[in-house]
Amino acid sequence: MSDTPKAIFVYGSLRPSELAHRQVAPLVSRIDRAEVTGFGLYVRDGLPFITEVRGGCVRGDLLSASTIEGADVLRHKVRAYEGDALYIERGVRARTETGDEVDAWVYVGRGPRRGKPQPHEQQWSSADDPLFRGGLDGIFAIAKRHFESVRPMPADMEGFWDAFLPIQGTYLTLCTVLERYTALVFGPTIDPGDRLRRLRDVRAAVEAVETAKPPSIEVSDSRDPRQRQRAPGRRSFDAWYRVRSNLSHRGKAAYSDFSLVERSIVGLHDTLRRLLSSQLPLTDAARQRFASDDRMLGPIYAQFRGLR
Structure with missing residues (x-):
């Protein structure tokens, strides 16, 4: 995985057409449907999060910026939205619908077994x-x-x-x-x-x-x-x-x-x-x-x- 991925894999409210996407839309130059494997999707207190699950798969979108500088701004914006108390930033390999593998940041749930999380389907809306x-x-x-x-x-x-x-x-x-x-x-x-x-x-x-x-x-x-x-x-x-x-x-x-x-x-x-x-x-x-x-x-x- 590269040291500075330019893409962020989102699976919740930051996805296109979802409630928070307008918060980051001006910073996004490209959107690709994608999935990450080895993770499962859960919902806790109404908020979606992913955590490592053997054989799991989560569908979402890759948000990409056109420049490294733009990617840094996008990453900062998403990190501020997610919050350190609930999510941890991780690097992953995401696969797009065309089969390309892309290095990306993703935000996984902190304390995934706490708060009675409920397993969800592969996509959240x-x-x-x-x-x-x-x-x-x-x-x-x-x-x-x-x-x-x-x-x-x-x-x-x-x-x-x-x-x-x-x-x-x-x-x-x-x-x-x-x-x-x-x-x-x-x-x-x-x-x-x-x-x-x-x-x-x-x-x-x-x-x-x-x-x-x-x-x-x-x-x-x-x-x-x-x-x-x-x-x-x-x-x-x-x-x-x-x-x-x-x-x-x-x-x-x-x-x-x-x-x-x-x-x-x-x-x-x-x-x-x-x-x-x-x-x-x-x-x-x-x-x-x-x-x-x-x-x-x-x-x-x-x-x-x-x-x-």
Whole structure:
């Protein structure tokens, strides 16, 4: 193997058409479908990684730069995205579809037996992520039943907790979908707050908020009431995540929190549907189903609450 490979073998979110590829696309001059043998593919906490497996094979892509200097910049960018805490850089021989063998860098999982990793197929796709598929569908179904059968009530009313806890837990799970998305887009070791701040400048995220037309909310930081955030707007994701943080840190529960969580689950769910439908590597038919009107909570909320 050469001392300075100019290619990087990617098998996860940095692949073409995947969520993070735009992070490195300007640095890439050539892309080749390829595979590496002697490795197996696993998923841990929603993140794909490879580790040595006798007889294994993993399919992915070779990203190449046109110059050694460009390759160094690309390597630095990928290394920063992957993070040293989760991945280790290794040199491998990758075989392209045309049969050529190419020296390349690859990032293998650190501590591959820890964290209950699950074996995966030879190829990974964010479109198959269980949170993005069954998870969002489950959130929609629970929220729909909630709006159809539950009326908002004050915290001291009998039955409040029976009504509030399911929708609160559903909202916390929805925020996990948001965290998964931002981890795959910006890198898993970046602080969640920093990832949310970066969404402010992602055009697709801004357009998703505008298209979803979420119910308006205003939320204070439970640690400093002077700090207020609003949705819709450029900082909508910050506001929705602040609702999550207040719930989990201070255990808020009052009539206003009931309404706030309801409005937040509608806004974040419908916005994520719009955003993921434009970002995930879906077929045209799957993309249309993913963000169809009958999978949006906005109309249901308007019907049963009589407002937006």
